Amino acid sequence: MRGTLLYIGQRLVLIAVTTVLVSSIVFLLLHQIPGNAFLNETRQTPQALAAELHRYGLDLPLQNQYVNWVQGVLHGNLGESLVNRQVKITPLLVRETSVSATVGFFALLVTVGLGLILGVLAALRQNTWVDYLASSTAVVGYSIPSFVIAIFGLLVFGHYLYLWTQGTFYYVPGWGKLEQIPVPALALGLPYASYVARLTRASMLETIRTDYVRTAWAKGLKARVVVVRHALRNALIPVVTILGPLITGIITGSVVIENIFGIPGLGKEFVTSILARDYNIVIGVFTFYAALVGLANLTVDVIYPILDPRIRY
Amino acid sequence: MNAVDGVSFEVDRGEIVGIVGESGSGKTMTALSLLRLIPEPGKITSGRILYGEKDVAQMTDEEIREFRGNEIAMIFQDPMTSLNPVLRIGFQVEEAMIAHQRFTNKQAKERVVPMLQRVRIPAAKDRVRDYPHQFSGGMRQRAMIAMGVSNEPSLLIADEPTTALDVTVQASIIELIRDLSRELRAAVILITHNMALVASLCNRVIVMYAGRVVEEGPTRAIFKNPQHPYTWSLLRSMPRVDEKEKERLISIKGLPPDLGKMPPGCKFHPRCKFRVDRCFTEEPPLAEVDPGQQARCWVLMKNIPDPEAQAKT
Numbered sequence: 001m002r003g004t005l006l007y008i009g010q011r012l013v014l015i016a017v018t019t020v021l022v023s024s025i026v027f028l029l030l031h032q033i034p035g036n037a038f039l040n041e042t043r044q045t046p047q048a049l050a051a052e053l054h055r056y057g058l059d060l061p062l063q064n065q066y067v068n069w070v071q072g073v074l075h076g077n078l079g080e081s082l083v084n085r086q087v088k089i090t091p092l093l094v095r096e097t098s099v100s101a102t103v104g105f106f107a108l109l110v111t112v113g114l115g116l117i118l119g120v121l122a123a124l125r126q127n128t129w130v131d132y133l134a135s136s137t138a139v140v141g142y143s144i145p146s147f148v149i150a151i152f153g154l155l156v157f158g159h160y161l162y163l164w165t166q167g168t169f170y171y172v173p174g175w176g177k178l179e180q181i182p183v184p185a186l187a188l189g190l191p192y193a194s195y196v197a198r199l200t201r202a203s204m205l206e207t208i209r210t211d212y213v214r215t216a217w218a219k220g221l222k223a224r225v226v227v228v229r230h231a232l233r234n235a236l237i238p239v240v241t242i243l244g245p246l247i248t249g250i251i252t253g254s255v256v257i258e259n260i261f262g263i264p265g266l267g268k269e270f271v272t273s274i275l276a277r278d279y280n281i282v283i284g285v286f287t288f289y290a291a292l293v294g295l296a297n298l299t300v301d302v303i304y305p306i307l308d309p310r311i312r313y
Numbered sequence: 314m315n316a317v318d319g320v321s322f323e324v325d326r327g328e329i330v331g332i333v334g335e336s337g338s339g340k341t342m343t344a345l346s347l348l349r350l351i352p353e354p355g356k357i358t359s360g361r362i363l364y365g366e367k368d369v370a371q372m373t374d375e376e377i378r379e380f381r382g383n384e385i386a387m388i389f390q391d392p393m394t395s396l397n398p399v400l401r402i403g404f405q406v407e408e409a410m411i412a413h414q415r416f417t418n419k420q421a422k423e424r425v426v427p428m429l430q431r432v433r434i435p436a437a438k439d440r441v442r443d444y445p446h447q448f449s450g451g452m453r454q455r456a457m458i459a460m461g462v463s464n465e466p467s468l469l470i471a472d473e474p475t476t477a478l479d480v481t482v483q484a485s486i487i488e489l490i491r492d493l494s495r496e497l498r499a500a501v502i503l504i505t506h507n508m509a510l511v512a513s514l515c516n517r518v519i520v521m522y523a524g525r526v527v528e529e530g531p532t533r534a535i536f537k538n539p540q541h542p543y544t545w546s547l548l549r550s551m552p553r554v555d556e557k558e559k560e561r562l563i564s565i566k567g568l569p570p571d572l573g574k575m576p577p578g579c580k581f582h583p584r585c586k587f588r589v590d591r592c593f594t595e596e597p598p599l600a601e602v603d604p605g606q607q608a609r610c611w612v613l614m615k616n617i618p619d620p621e622a623q624a625k626t
Binding site: 234 | 348374387389412
């Protein structure tokens with residue numbers, strides 16, 4: 001137990017270092033881009049521009065700006081938006097992350113839930129129509145990019161089934177209703193669900209032929225117990241391994257999905273801030289993404305030893 | 314294709330029967346079919362497996378489940394892979410007891426440690442919470458045996474229980490199986506290719522070749538007067554401490570036949586030194602050669618004047 005806590009501590013430090021490193025690179029690269037956020041503003045006098053630059057400390061030498069910025073990051077302060085005056089970036093991104101996390105959580109639920117069910121069914125009914133149906137669905141699902149599924153979802157639920165959905169998940173302005181979640185979550189989770197299904201099927205086929213599953217049958221255990229407790233439990237180990245990259249995939253996938261569905265999350269901010277040249281927010285978004293990916297991988301690594309006692313930190 | 318064909322034998326209460334034969338001769342398949350555990354896509358196409366009055370081959374899935382581990386328990390060859398790596402040893406034993414309503418959950422929990430002590434696992438109290446990877450090979454096999462005898466079955470099938478173990482551990486495992494079977498008054502089917510083990514432990518021997526019983530009888534008779542050329546060669550292929558003259562060992566040339574390319578006539582004739590014309594075309598029946606001893610051969614070793622000389626040609 002102490003070993004585990006120590007391990008988690010080490011990992012957290014590493015994640016912090018990685019995050020600062022990633023955002024430093026983004027910071028330095030963005031400052032190499034010519035122009036700035038204020039060039040679009042109309043009727044701008046050189047004096048007014050200089051005043052704006054001064055207000056945000058953008059007239060300082062780069063190294064000074066960098067030091068200021070790193071100090072801010074270490075205090076959890078990512079600065080102010082360049083476009084929307086007085087808007088603090090950290091609380092803004094925290095709010096947007098919670099929106100993204102909600103959608104991401106349900107997408108993950110789709111991915112793991114649907115993936116496991118399809119994979120297990122296909123493995124248990126290997127070489128029957130159930131297997132063929134589940135396997136080909138998985139191949140199709142994996143081959144279609146999520147934005148195609150998203151547009152398809154819009155067409156079906158927003159147009160063909162308008163009378164049923166009333167367009168709630170898209171047309172009503174604002175965010176925060178439960179019915180807004182399923183369609184984007186499905187679009188986001190489906191390609192990865194196919195991936196999980198294929199992996200689960202292969203992994204399950206392997207475990208149901210192992211000696212210890214034969215032992216479980218020989219003990220006279222009920223079929224359900226053999227499949228769930230003995231076969232599935234072991235089959236899950238490789239599935240959990242890919243959960244880390246999977247979560248990363250869902251996070252990056254959200255950039256596309258959130259823009260299609262107009263979800264006010266981190267993914268939408270990612271695009272909006274770049275288009276608005278709101279560099280402070282761009283850096284902030286990257287910082288959040290880096291930390292999120294790190295934390296997601298850490299979570300997976302913490303689940304791992306719970307599932308497989310042979311792994312200890 | 315028939316991996317096992319026309320095998321017929323009986324085991325009485327308290328008896329220890331050895332099944333011997335080369336790898337691929339159908340020993341394991343015979344044993345697995347007793348519990349209907351033949352791996353897919355194999356199946357029992359015909360025949361009966363009588364346990365008392367009940368025919369295992371005709372049981373429903375629920376009946377066979379209730380039967381496995383309860384009436385007939387099986388110990389497998391490789392204890393390294395036959396225990397579930399993610400479940401505690403104690404739990405795996407407990408689970409076997411709970412499966413058959415012989416014991417309540419509470420009773421089963423209380424019986425785990427005594428069970429492990431009974432199979433002579435040292436410090437059983439501390440080790441119930443261990444996982445299989447914390448056990449040595451011999452200890453795992455003991456745990457497998459504990460699992461097998463936990464429901465006091467009347468037949469114990471041990472499929473090469475010592476093949477995967479250190480020589481030093483083998484003897485103690487065999488001793489354990491013998492002692493437990495006496496205490497429980499259970500019959501044992503011991504599958505092995507170790508003739509010395511058979512000689513020291515078994516009341517009766519069944520010799521299998523190419524999925525058939527080629528000879529069967531009391532251990533003494535088989536070892537003293539083997540009638541089938543295969544049994545005879547098998548015994549002559551092993552060094553003996555009590556041999557008076559220093560005879561050269563006899564080897565059986567060639568390999569057992571491929572399932573897909575079974576020779577016509579006697580399945581052993583391509584490798585047999587004593588074959589006659591009839592062996593090429595007609596398969597001999599399993600016929601009584603002495604009271605209680607049966608052999609599947611047209612020639613029989615007792616009709617050959619000097620087998621040693623003939624075998625060396």
